[in-house]
Amino acid sequence: MLLCSMAHHLGVYLGLDDVLGDLQHARRQGDLGRLALLAYCEVRRWARQAGEPELAASSLALITDSPPPTRSEFLHRVDGLIAELEEARERLTAQGRSLG
Secondary structure, eight states: HHHHHHHHHHHHHHHHHHHHHHHHHHHOOOOOOOOHHIIIIIIHHHHHHOOOOOHHHHHHHHHHHSOOOSSSHHHHHHHHHHHHHHHHHHHHHHHHHHHH
């Protein structure tokens, strides 16, 4: 049972690492379309699988609730989403230490 739990945890962690890396790369490139796609599809999918409903809601709100009026506002909101994902990674790292 512990092995199954550890494998699930590792899968969730690696999925987060992939999504976060993709978001950070698109952010550095200033690729707004890719950022919107990642936030709306990939972050929400990962958050639901990981049991992070607040993060899924933040991701959805970024795209669907009153779209940002300017590029800089959109990027500011994306930066907030990236910060939330980094906090989730810290939580998962702490949980992984307690499993091991």
